[in-house]
Amino acid sequence: MQPTSSRGLSYDLTARALTLLTVLSSTCIVTAHQPSPPWQEPTGWPDRIIANFDADPARGFAVTWRTDSTVGTALLQVVRATPDARFDLKAETKKAKTEIVKLDQLTAPAGTAVRPFNQGSQAVHYHSVSLRGLEPDTLYAWRVRGRLGCWSEWFQTRTLGIDGPISFVYFGDAQNGIRSHWSRVIRAAHTVAGDAKFYLHAGDLVDKGDHDRDWAEWFAAGGHIHAQIPSVPVVGNHEYIPVFDEKSGKKRRVLTPLWRAQFTLPIVEELPEDLQEAVYALRCSQEVHLFVLNSAPSDFAAQAAWLDEQLETSDATWRIVTMHHPYFVPMHSNRLDDNAARIAAFTEVVNKHEVDLVIVGHIHTYMRGSNLQNTEPSRLAAGKPNDVKTVFVISSSGAKVGGQQSEAWIKDHVGDGKPETGLPNLSVDRVAGNTPMFQVIRIEGNRLEFKAHTAVGNVYDEFTVTKRDGRKEVTNGASAVGQTRLFENTGHYPGWQDLQ
Numbered sequence: 001m002q003p004t005s006s007r008g009l010s011y012d013l014t015a016r017a018l019t020l021l022t023v024l025s026s027t028c029i030v031t032a033h034q035p036s037p038p039w040q041e042p043t044g045w046p047d048r049i050i051a052n053f054d055a056d057p058a059r060g061f062a063v064t065w066r067t068d069s070t071v072g073t074a075l076l077q078v079v080r081a082t083p084d085a086r087f088d089l090k091a092e093t094k095k096a097k098t099e100i101v102k103l104d105q106l107t108a109p110a111g112t113a114v115r116p117f118n119q120g121s122q123a124v125h126y127h128s129v130s131l132r133g134l135e136p137d138t139l140y141a142w143r144v145r146g147r148l149g150c151w152s153e154w155f156q157t158r159t160l161g162i163d164g165p166i167s168f169v170y171f172g173d174a175q176n177g178i179r180s181h182w183s184r185v186i187r188a189a190h191t192v193a194g195d196a197k198f199y200l201h202a203g204d205l206v207d208k209g210d211h212d213r214d215w216a217e218w219f220a221a222g223g224h225i226h227a228q229i230p231s232v233p234v235v236g237n238h239e240y241i242p243v244f245d246e247k248s249g250k251k252r253r254v255l256t257p258l259w260r261a262q263f264t265l266p267i268v269e270e271l272p273e274d275l276q277e278a279v280y281a282l283r284c285s286q287e288v289h290l291f292v293l294n295s296a297p298s299d300f301a302a303q304a305a306w307l308d309e310q311l312e313t314s315d316a317t318w319r320i321v322t323m324h325h326p327y328f329v330p331m332h333s334n335r336l337d338d339n340a341a342r343i344a345a346f347t348e349v350v351n352k353h354e355v356d357l358v359i360v361g362h363i364h365t366y367m368r369g370s371n372l373q374n375t376e377p378s379r380l381a382a383g384k385p386n387d388v389k390t391v392f393v394i395s396s397s398g399a400k401v402g403g404q405q406s407e408a409w410i411k412d413h414v415g416d417g418k419p420e421t422g423l424p425n426l427s428v429d430r431v432a433g434n435t436p437m438f439q440v441i442r443i444e445g446n447r448l449e450f451k452a453h454t455a456v457g458n459v460y461d462e463f464t465v466t467k468r469d470g471r472k473e474v475t476n477g478a479s480a481v482g483q484t485r486l487f488e489n490t491g492h493y494p495g496w497q498d499l500q
């Protein structure tokens, strides 16, 4: 054997390392024909662990997790959290409900979707436990088990209070580059708003609702945050999938079966079965009532009637509506050609009850506007408050930013008061392009504070809504009048198709 000099050995190892790196990086480009990454594959250990609210959020929460299909009996342990080193000794053990999902043959009540993309993936088990009868505003420690001995770490989740201040985070579409790019947004939110009581995801959490890989990315990006802080997910159009309806012999679009497997959400008995766990209300406190709608189907009559009835009887100071589509922007807006049915269903109900805040996604841009009480122009630019009926916000948290969003494009697509929307007094007061964001909403008494943060944490937009003497007043914060971020004055944007 030839002796090798130390320099030659070093060069040889460097060259081999580079070759190995090249091979490794090329094998990580996952296609339909390549193996899934380890963070997607199910095992006997619990993964994709998430907390949701499925009933009264002051007195309980639900936990859902996944394992491979060898796990027949899954368990959850829960105990009131204490400072003791062995806080776990009095934990109560609960048996989970288990549901099998065959990823290569997703089934929905309306038919079966054969998805070649998931072929080769294993059947998986989703497990869930609903915790009820807990104490309000109380921290609980809990963990979940898959196969015998395979326990997750302990998580700590706080139930909501009966009243008092409350804050939550609202995200628009995560959708593309979820693990690679959206992860920094949810982690920034967790740093900025450490005391947020829940995270609201306003639809299009993923790009392809029937692709297990997309969901693997969403769960990987959020990691333990999804487990500790309850999520309030909203259905978007990308959570709908085509299925073959055997009765009619036609294709239909339905909510992906992975939605109800992966989340445990409130069931509203009076709504049609296909809207359950997609349309629901959460009484977040005495002061705050949140209404989650599904704007992805084409018929909205049942949920509009339900919303009208809910708003009629709600005595909360603050009523917030969320859905995915911005029904309040013109029909020619991005992919909103079918918006007439949404406008017909929701404009009158929201206007009639003067809903305080409507928060949505879908357009992949940022816009904040108000439905003014009168026909005078907005006074915010002059540093004065507006009297409003409803504040509307569109936002996006993902790296897909739509079109080349010049100020003219945004104004044309989302603002000011187009007659067909039924909101002729809509004033658009802050916009942004090329800027993924997350929003922190804090409510205390008669005051709602709203801050939109960029992914590096700074505040891009802020306003308060104050209720007094029967009036609702919007006031701008300092950052609301800074430079407008648009494609013209921000970094190059080559697209989102290459994100991974």
Ligand SMILES: [Fe+2]
Residues within 6 Å of the ligand: 204, 236, 237, 238, 324, 361, 362, 363
């Ligand atoms: Fe969308």
